[in-house]
Amino acid sequence: MLYAYVSLGRYKATVASPLVGDLDLLLYVDGALVDSRHVVARCPPYLVPLPDRSCGCDTNLEPVGGLAESQGCRPCYMGYHKGAPGNGSCQPDTWPIIVSSVGGALGLVMILVLVIFARRIYQRHLLAMAAAEREGAEKRRRIQEAVKGVTSLKFPLSVMPLSKLREQGRLMPYEEARDAGVLRCCDTMEAAVSFAADHPLVFVSHQWLSASHPDPHSQHYPIILEAAEALCAEHGLDPSKLHLWLDYHSSERAGPHPSGPPVRLRPP
Numbered sequence: 001m002l003y004a005y006v007s008l009g010r011y012k013a014t015v016a017s018p019l020v021g022d023l024d025l026l027l028y029v030d031g032a033l034v035d036s037r038h039v040v041a042r043c044p045p046y047l048v049p050l051p052d053r054s055c056g057c058d059t060n061l062e063p064v065g066g067l068a069e070s071q072g073c074r075p076c077y078m079g080y081h082k083g084a085p086g087n088g089s090c091q092p093d094t095w096p097i098i099v100s101s102v103g104g105a106l107g108l109v110m111i112l113v114l115v116i117f118a119r120r121i122y123q124r125h126l127l128a129m130a131a132a133e134r135e136g137a138e139k140r141r142r143i144q145e146a147v148k149g150v151t152s153l154k155f156p157l158s159v160m161p162l163s164k165l166r167e168q169g170r171l172m173p174y175e176e177a178r179d180a181g182v183l184r185c186c187d188t189m190e191a192a193v194s195f196a197a198d199h200p201l202v203f204v205s206h207q208w209l210s211a212s213h214p215d216p217h218s219q220h221y222p223i224i225l226e227a228a229e230a231l232c233a234e235h236g237l238d239p240s241k242l243h244l245w246l247d248y249h250s251s252e253r254a255g256p257h258p259s260g261p262p263v264r265l266r267p268p
Contacts, residue, residue, distance in 0.1 A: 062082060062088070062089050079092060200243070202244050
């Protein structure tokens with residue numbers, strides 16, 4: 001309690017009550033009660049009354065420096081709260097921690113899913129590249145084989161002069177023609193090109209008239225001779241230099257085939 005002289009024996013008393021609410025103020029002078037007053041103690045404007053009749057900071061406010069009555073209150077920082085009036089400090093919110101933990105877990109799961117997805121896409125890309133590389137290699141191999149096929153011979157080129165074919169009087173198989181020495185064979189592409197430069201070559205294709213012999217009754221034979229002679233006459237070719245390739249006398253046989261002509265070991 002603070003006293004201050006006013007005038008003419010009058011004093012002003014300032015009472016700082018530790019409690020709020022209704023109070024009876026008794027004035028004693030020299031041990032004798034001289035006056036009494038009923039007063040109502042209230043908290044400062046920035047404080048609120050508490051259940052214990054003291055003053056403190058309101059909800060979501062905390063004392064500045066821990067001293068609310070002398071330094072006032074301030075709002076809780078973001079992420080902190082105070083659920084009831086009092087002089088305690090604001091406490092960290094639990095829900096941001098929970099949300100942060102759940103969000104972090106979900107983020108890790110999403111990252112893991114993205115990593116797995118990206119890895120599968122990369123693996124598929126690698127497989128596609130490997131398949132494309134194999135396909136490209138196969139195409140290159142086939143092209144090389146095709147180029148080699150037109151620049152080299154897998155089997156000797158065996159042809160028979162038109163004059164020798166006329167002398168035989170029939171179509172004869174390769175083995176017999178070879179043994180009779182009536183075939184001209186070229187083992188390399190260079191030899192075949194050189195031979196064809198001075199000797200016209202005719203490739204004959206015809207239907208086999210039986211499973212074991214292409215011309216068992218000599219039906220094709222005279223027609224082949226006539227066609228070769230007509231070709232020479234039409235193009236001015238020397239019949240003595242004309243040679244014929246015909247599968248029966250130009251390809252080695254592997255034996256009879258049950259549903260067709262004998263299988264040839266050398267393609268045309």
